[in-house]
Amino acid sequence: MPLTFPPRFRGRSHDxxxxxxxxxxLGPAILVCFLTGVFSHYLQEPPLWLAGHLPTRPISGYRVTQGLHVISGIAAIPLLLVKLWTVYPRLFVRPPxxxxxxALERASIAILVAATLLEVFMGLLNTVQWYPWPFSFRQVHWSLAWVVIGSLLLHLAVKAPVIAAHWRRRAAADPEAAADPGADGAELAVDRTDRRSLLFGLAASVGAVTLVSAGQSVTPLKDLALLAPRDPDTGPQGLPVNRTFAAAGITRDDLRSWRLRVDGPKPYELTLAELRAMRQHRVELPIACVEGWSKSAHWEGVRIKDLLARAGLPEGAPLRIVSLQRQGGYGVTEMDRAYTRDGLTLLALRLNGAVLAPDHGYPARIIAPNRPGVLQTKWVTRLEVLA
Known part of the structure; x- marks a missing residue:
């Protein structure tokens, strides 16, 4: 059969x-991914208008939202690829x-496609903690999200008449038949069968990638998590570790000479023995990481509010938390007053009934409700009050 240019695409899978x-x-998947991403970003870098008002309840809020973020992002991959496959014949429309x-419409579509592909690709690599680029993942991922959502809204506005005409099956019947006046009823029936087969395959692929990756945050599916980069049950004391104490540049000598310093009107230092002699509290809280994995655990330690009160500070003072770590990010973090006044926020000394393992932050680490895992600082050595 001779080739023609531009090629003619007759199948209804491209209509x-x-x-x-x-x-x-695809639209709802992107929307869920965007909204949960905004929530995660604001918990990590709260704007001034949120100071003192970050939500500490529900205690598993970040576990749910970040799980949804990663699940919807992974589910969007086959949806995005099939969406591009259905519309790629538009590249051959002449004149271009x-x-x-x-021209502006085509440019906006190019921006939408490029930004979405890059956003999904970067997010996928983040789940396995592989960063082959020289720039900050978090800042670029955040900026790209707004480019994606803005260009998507523009695209929807431009294509609104076409979308409205083909939104419902009945409304789409006449345009479909009119698309190819030479096609008879048998051809249209075959075309509709092809479309149903495509959509069935798409639904199966979305369901499959969701089932084999969601188990890292959805406990009932953990045995099916074949593609999840983390097994929530694997790690010291039954909890995964993203950064070991060796990777953080901490030595055994650092741990042996450890002291906790708390700054305030009445600054003081504590040895580990003195910290253990204080009243201990037990809580069950999840730890949830930005890569999508999460798991609940039993923690025991001293309430942050009690440590602040001993330094002569009012309840709910914002803190800067300093870690022993020398390598990697988040060695210094900040804690909003909503967390410091919460009775569930601990400087934890024990995990699941045992003394913290070095990789889990021995001698002391932060654990707080509804807080990103990267901010649950390990190897804490100093608490500083922020103005």
């Missing part, structure tokens, strides 16, 4: 109806540019 159906699934407005 506006199919693109609209796939878009109805019909007007200034048409």
């Amino acid at each position: 506006p109806r199919t693109a609209t159906v796939v878009g109805r699934l 540019i019909r007007s200034v407005l048409h």
Whole structure:
């Protein structure tokens, strides 16, 4: 058969109806991923208007939202690929540019596709903690999210008439038949069967990647988590470790000479024995990491509010938390007053009934409700009050 250019695409799997159906699934996935990403970002870098008002309840809030963030992002991958496959024949439309407005429309689509592919690709690599680029993942990922959502809204506004015409099956019936006047009923029936097969395969692939990756945050599915980069049950004391004490640049001598310093109107230092002699509290809290894994554990230690009160500080003072670590990010973190006044926020000394393992932050680490895992600082050596 002789080749023609531009090629002619007759199959209904490339028509506006199919693109609209796939878009109805892809849109919510992107929206969930965006909203949960905004929530995660604001917990890590709260704006001034949120100071003192960060939510500490529900205690598993970050576990749920970050789990949804990673699950929806992974589910978006097959949806995005199929969406691009349904519309790629538009690349062969001639003339490629019909007007200034048409050129702007095509440019906006190019930005949307490029930004979305890069955003999903970077997020996927983040789940395995592989960063082959020289720039900050978090800042670029955050900026790209706004580019994606902005260009998506622009695309939806431009394509609103087409989407409305093909949103419902009945409304799409006439445009579909009119798309190829030469096609008979048998051809249209085959085309609809092809479309159903495509959508069935898409649903199966989305379901499969979700089932084999969601178990790192959804406990009932943990035995199916074949593609999850973390097994929440694997690690010292039954909990995974993202950064070991050796990777953080901490030596055994650092741990042996450890002291806790608390700054305030009445600054003081404590040895580990003195810290253990204080009233201990037990809590069950999850630890949830930005990579998507999470697990609940039993923690025991001294309440942050008690440590502040001993230094002569009012309840709910914002803190800067300093770690012993010399390598890697988050060696110094800040804690909002909403956490410091919460009775569940501990300087933990024990995990699941045993003294903290060095990789889990021995001698002392932070554990707080509804707080990103990267901010649950390990190897804490100093608490400083912020103005």
